[in-house]
Amino acid sequence: MDLEAIRTFVAVAETGQFHKAATDLSVTQQAVSKRIAALERGLGVRLFTRTPRGAELAIDGQAFLPHARELLRVAARAAASVDPGRRPLRVDILASRGAASGLMRGFHRSHPGIDLDVVMLLDIDRAVEALRSGEIDASFRAVAAPGRPLPDDIEAVRAIDEPLELLTGPGHALAGARSVTLAELAGHRIWMPGLRPGSEWAAYYDDLVAAFGLGIEATGPNFGSDALLDTIADTPALATFMGAHTRLVWPDGHGLRRIPVTGPTPVYPHALLRHRDNPHPALETLRAHIAATATGHDAAGTWTPDWVLPRRPGPVSRS
Known part of the structure; x- marks a missing residue:
C-alpha cells in the first residue's frame, strides 16, 4: 500500500479540501486527485464524497481513517528505529568490568541525553562483522595484531592505555612489594x-x-x-596480570594485592573501532570525550607491542 497515498488521504480527510491538502503536502491538486483515485481503486471502495463545500468522508472512508493514521504512525516508528540521530549508540565493550566499561560509564555521566546500548562481543571478527553490518556503532579492541589487519572500511584510533598490574595472593613472594619490575617477574608463574x-x-x-x-x-x-x-588468593605460587582500570571485588579474607609493574610498565592499548561511513552523530561526541579524558599514549617508561596503533583520537573522518 502506497504510504504517500495514505498520507494524502489523511490530509484530505483532515482539511476537507483537495486543494488545501495539496498545499499542506506541497504537491499539485492534480497529484492529490490521482493518489486518492489510485487508493480507491486498490481498496475497491469510494473514500470521499464530493460536495460543494469540498470532500466529505464516505462511510468506507470513515472506517478506513483510523487505520490510515495508525499506518502512518507505524511507518514513522519504523523510520525512527534506523535513524542514526534517534536510535541509541550501540557500543561493544568486551567485558563489564574492564577499562572500556569504565570509560563508557564516564561518557554516560557526561552525556546523559545520549541513549546507549552496551553489548559484549568476545571475538574481534564478530565485532568487525557487527561494525560492517551496522549492528553496532563502535567497539573497543587492541589492534592491529600481526596477520590480523582491519578491513579498509574500519577505522581504529587509540583510546585508553591501561597499565598492567600484578595481582597476587597474600602468601606470594612478591605480595609485600610496592612495585615490581618485569625483570623481577622472570621465573614467577603468571597464570592467565x-x-x-x-x-x-x-x-x-x-x-x-x-x-x-x-x-x-x-x-x-x-x-x-x-x-x-x-x-590466586589460595595459591602462593601463582600471580596474574590485571589491568589497572579493571574493577575487581573480592571477599575480605582473600587479601589480594594489586602491585604496579615497572621497568618498563606494560600498557594494554584499547582502540576505538568504527565503520568509516557510520553516520551516528553521537560517535563524534564519544570521540571528543575520549580525546578529552584519555592520558598520553606511548609515554616514557611504558611498553606496547610494535604493532599497536600510535594515533590519538581526533575528529571523526567522513571518508
Whole structure:
C-alpha cells in the first residue's frame, strides 16, 4: 500500500479540501486527485464524497481513517528505529568490568541525553562483522595484531592505555612489594586462563613474553574472574596480570594485592573501532570525550607491542 497515498488521504480527510491538502503536502491538486483515485481503486471502495463545500468522508472512508493514521504512525516508528540521530549508540565493550566499561560509564555521566546500548562481543571478527553490518556503532579492541589487519572500511584510533598490574595472593613472594619490575617477574608463574589463540589479547601477551622472558601459563578452563581471584588468593605460587582500570571485588579474607609493574610498565592499548561511513552523530561526541579524558599514549617508561596503533583520537573522518 502506497504510504504517500495514505498520507494524502489523511490530509484530505483532515482539511476537507483537495486543494488545501495539496498545499499542506506541497504537491499539485492534480497529484492529490490521482493518489486518492489510485487508493480507491486498490481498496475497491469510494473514500470521499464530493460536495460543494469540498470532500466529505464516505462511510468506507470513515472506517478506513483510523487505520490510515495508525499506518502512518507505524511507518514513522519504523523510520525512527534506523535513524542514526534517534536510535541509541550501540557500543561493544568486551567485558563489564574492564577499562572500556569504565570509560563508557564516564561518557554516560557526561552525556546523559545520549541513549546507549552496551553489548559484549568476545571475538574481534564478530565485532568487525557487527561494525560492517551496522549492528553496532563502535567497539573497543587492541589492534592491529600481526596477520590480523582491519578491513579498509574500519577505522581504529587509540583510546585508553591501561597499565598492567600484578595481582597476587597474600602468601606470594612478591605480595609485600610496592612495585615490581618485569625483570623481577622472570621465573614467577603468571597464570592467565582464557588466553584464546588468535585473540588480540593473546597476541599482546605473546609479545610481552617474547620481549621480557616471562612465563605465562594459560592452562585450565576459564571459569571467570571470581574463580580466578579465588585461585590466586589460595595459591602462593601463582600471580596474574590485571589491568589497572579493571574493577575487581573480592571477599575480605582473600587479601589480594594489586602491585604496579615497572621497568618498563606494560600498557594494554584499547582502540576505538568504527565503520568509516557510520553516520551516528553521537560517535563524534564519544570521540571528543575520549580525546578529552584519555592520558598520553606511548609515554616514557611504558611498553606496547610494535604493532599497536600510535594515533590519538581526533575528529571523526567522513571518508
